[in-house]
Amino acid sequence: MKFFVDTADVDDIRDLASTGLVDGVTTNPSLIAKSGRNFLEVIPEICELVDGPVSAEVAATDHETMLAEGRKLAGLAPNVAVKVPLTIDGLKTCKALADAGTKVNVTLCFSPGQAILAAKAGAAYISPFVGRLDDISSDGMGLIDEICTIYANYADFETEVLVASIRSPNHVIEAAKIGADVCTLPPGVLRQLVGHPLTDAGLAAFLADWAETGQKILDS
Numbered sequence: 001m002k003f004f005v006d007t008a009d010v011d012d013i014r015d016l017a018s019t020g021l022v023d024g025v026t027t028n029p030s031l032i033a034k035s036g037r038n039f040l041e042v043i044p045e046i047c048e049l050v051d052g053p054v055s056a057e058v059a060a061t062d063h064e065t066m067l068a069e070g071r072k073l074a075g076l077a078p079n080v081a082v083k084v085p086l087t088i089d090g091l092k093t094c095k096a097l098a099d100a101g102t103k104v105n106v107t108l109c110f111s112p113g114q115a116i117l118a119a120k121a122g123a124a125y126i127s128p129f130v131g132r133l134d135d136i137s138s139d140g141m142g143l144i145d146e147i148c149t150i151y152a153n154y155a156d157f158e159t160e161v162l163v164a165s166i167r168s169p170n171h172v173i174e175a176a177k178i179g180a181d182v183c184t185l186p187p188g189v190l191r192q193l194v195g196h197p198l199t200d201a202g203l204a205a206f207l208a209d210w211a212e213t214g215q216k217i218l219d220s
């Protein structure tokens with residue numbers, strides 16, 4: 001399973017990328033607004049920090065402008081993945097960009113039918129939003145299961161399932177059980193995955209016992 005981080009905060013991305021656990025980054029217009037950064041400046045900066053894909057989302061809603069924006073975003077760095085919304089114009093743009101060799105992340109997916117369309121349009125990634133479905137008492141992880149089952153039926157569907165709108169470590173674990181390709185995690189959730197009170201207590205006990213021995217592993 002690949003881990004992307006879902007943020008446009010360069011400091012967070014640098015810190016998490018240094019762990020070697022980050023395979024890519026996703027941004028969206030809300031995350032860019034939250035960062036307070038200039039979109040066209042921050043995306044190349046993020047692309048320098050990770051080798052994998054960095055999703056940058058178009059802001060237009062009509063095909064022609066989306067395509068022009070997508071081409072411009074793809075030109076910012078070799079590892080940009082252009083993000084388009086799951087609309088007819090978005091799917092048209094996805095097909096055109098994918099045919100030209102650009103990776104496309106189709107976002108705002110809330111149904112299996114939408115996911116089929118994105119695969120047919122040549123999307124590199126489909127982003128179903130699990131948290132936002134859970135928020136309205138729908139079954140976010142059920143959607144991931146359905147999409148993974150459908151995609152597995154068709155060898156010509158090369159689209160990866162990118163679990164988005166993740167709210168907790170449990171979402172990551174459930175997505176991994178299903179076999180989803182990628183999770184995009186808010187930095188806080190990635191850090192939460194590390195922690196366990198028994199790890200903390202166990203480490204404290206080991207360190208205390210070690211100190212009792214008076215030994216050192218390194219000379220200096």
Ligand code: E4P
Nearest residue numbers: 006026028131132164165166
């Ligand atoms: C990722 O690509 C999405 O933009 C993001 O996961 C949405 O998350 P949210 O529902 O927490 O805003």
